Amino acid sequence: MSFNFFSTKLFKVIVVLIIAGFVIFLNPYNFFNPIRSAVFTVFSPLQKVVYGLAFEFSEIKKFMSSIGQLKSENEKLIKENRELLAEKAYLGEISKENEVLREELKLLPREKFNLEGASVISRDFHGQGDWLEIDKGEKSGIKKGMPVIVDKGILVGIIEDVYRNTSKIFLLNNPQSVINTIDSKTNSKGIVKGEYGIGVVMDMVLQSESLDKGDEIITSGISNNFPKGLLIGNVEDVVPSPDRLFKKGIISSPVDFSSLRFVFVIKDGNQ
Amino acid sequence: MIKKEAIILIVIFLAVIFQMSFFPLFFSIENIPDFISISLVSLVVIFGFQNVWVWGIIAGLVMDIFSFEKIGISIISLIVSCYIASFFSRRVLLGEKLGGILTGILLVLVITFFNNSWLILADIGFWFQEIWRVRIFFFDGILWKFIFNLILFLILLLILKKLYKKKSSAKNLIIGN
Numbered sequence: 001m002s003f004n005f006f007s008t009k010l011f012k013v014i015v016v017l018i019i020a021g022f023v024i025f026l027n028p029y030n031f032f033n034p035i036r037s038a039v040f041t042v043f044s045p046l047q048k049v050v051y052g053l054a055f056e057f058s059e060i061k062k063f064m065s066s067i068g069q070l071k072s073e074n075e076k077l078i079k080e081n082r083e084l085l086a087e088k089a090y091l092g093e094i095s096k097e098n099e100v101l102r103e104e105l106k107l108l109p110r111e112k113f114n115l116e117g118a119s120v121i122s123r124d125f126h127g128q129g130d131w132l133e134i135d136k137g138e139k140s141g142i143k144k145g146m147p148v149i150v151d152k153g154i155l156v157g158i159i160e161d162v163y164r165n166t167s168k169i170f171l172l173n174n175p176q177s178v179i180n181t182i183d184s185k186t187n188s189k190g191i192v193k194g195e196y197g198i199g200v201v202m203d204m205v206l207q208s209e210s211l212d213k214g215d216e217i218i219t220s221g222i223s224n225n226f227p228k229g230l231l232i233g234n235v236e237d238v239v240p241s242p243d244r245l246f247k248k249g250i251i252s253s254p255v256d257f258s259s260l261r262f263v264f265v266i267k268d269g270n271q
Numbered sequence: 272m273i274k275k276e277a278i279i280l281i282v283i284f285l286a287v288i289f290q291m292s293f294f295p296l297f298f299s300i301e302n303i304p305d306f307i308s309i310s311l312v313s314l315v316v317i318f319g320f321q322n323v324w325v326w327g328i329i330a331g332l333v334m335d336i337f338s339f340e341k342i343g344i345s346i347i348s349l350i351v352s353c354y355i356a357s358f359f360s361r362r363v364l365l366g367e368k369l370g371g372i373l374t375g376i377l378l379v380l381v382i383t384f385f386n387n388s389w390l391i392l393a394d395i396g397f398w399f400q401e402i403w404r405v406r407i408f409f410f411d412g413i414l415w416k417f418i419f420n421l422i423l424f425l426i427l428l429l430i431l432k433k434l435y436k437k438k439s440s441a442k443n444l445i446i447g448n
Binding site for chain 1: 284288289290291292293294295297299303320321324328331336337339341342343344346347350351354357386390391394395
């Protein structure tokens, strides 16, 4: 029996590796978007059901592992805490707004947000857990770059890709999401972005500016689509940048990105 | 024949949806078991590389579509996993009880390590200089991920063996080639 290399496992694997490598290298990311869009249109209702079921099961699991009522009380407190944090950030900004010419700041009144509610249907399952997929897309007026919030104005991410019926959100801990922000107490400016192994950081803060532990970080309103005053989180730690030209704040978000089920997309942040 | 293939295709879609919409809510991000990859590895151990590799490519394609990855990332991850599994398959099934178990453990360890490394590299855009930043995150989760993968592998192997034995009770198990 003669040995035929072309029918061996190794040959098949090599061929697949070459073709797949070629596709990865040459193929632009958006080339397969029409196929993705079609697949998502067909399967997003099923994904929504599966995610919903998993969420309910995980809630049961959490409930079982907690001590009865403490669980629901805890949830209520977390929710209240989030609302209070957002409220505090908002009120802090309003008081400053009164001090420094209300007309100039023009904060977008929250009740005027045009929000689109959406359910999370899938999430990153490897890497950093830094993206989500929601069940609303082009059809609902979602566009790339729109901010995504939870509760009353806590920012969780930005719309990255939009398909007909679904969208992909880059969470704040994604290194590719960059948002202009300010420290609500000191007015120090910087950019919030994700960083590998750390989470969310506020970078590019000048050494001459003040950034302290516990300070609230909010959106500055400079970025496109982003209204001013959306809460991002609190400064957990402050470290100098490697070149010592800037400060970097490590931000802790009041939201647990891994247990989001519903989010809201702000469709007209620039109004 | 077409009916059988259509069923396998549907199972692949369902498995990918399960991996992406179900598991992430039960495990923290660094511990999520590699359901698709471990399922394919179990299939290779029972049915052999030649019977499974094409489904590995298809599963990889479906995973890349659903996970917004560049097409090809998961295909490479799964085909290499299948290839690695094909080396271990004979030993997992034919080895002495202890030897078989140890080989199975080693197989899952290698697969977990390979998948984690490859997918993290893909996640950071093959920017090798950045890998050190991910290292903490990488090693923190790998132990638990390996344990969950191992449990999944043993369950799947048990189910597949029983199913296969039932179907071909008169014949011996086909050992992976």
